[in-house]
Amino acid sequence: MDKHYVVAIVDVGRFNKNLQIPARWGQVDAKKGGAPSILVIDPATGKLIDGGHIAALEDARHMTPQGIADWIATWAN
Numbered sequence: 001m002d003k004h005y006v007v008a009i010v011d012v013g014r015f016n017k018n019l020q021i022p023a024r025w026g027q028v029d030a031k032k033g034g035a036p037s038i039l040v041i042d043p044a045t046g047k048l049i050d051g052g053h054i055a056a057l058e059d060a061r062h063m064t065p066q067g068i069a070d071w072i073a074t075w076a077n
Contacts, residue, residue, distance in 0.1 A: 002075035040075045
């Protein structure tokens with residue numbers, strides 16, 4: 001993880017705090033379930049690179065740690 005990513009944990013509470021962060025990439029929509037579980041941003045361009053997959057880890061509690069790591073690894077350059 002450390003080789004390819006900088007992890008920033010953002011507390012969105014019950015979707016009522018810090019929503020300006022996912023909103024910056026157009027990812028806050030109450031009709032679609034609120035804030036994403038993960039955003040992968042290209043540091044060179046500032047663009048969201050996992051658009052369309054941001055809720056893929058919403059069921060992470062049922063995934064193995066290796067399954068989560070494998071999913072995140074798909075976004076590494």
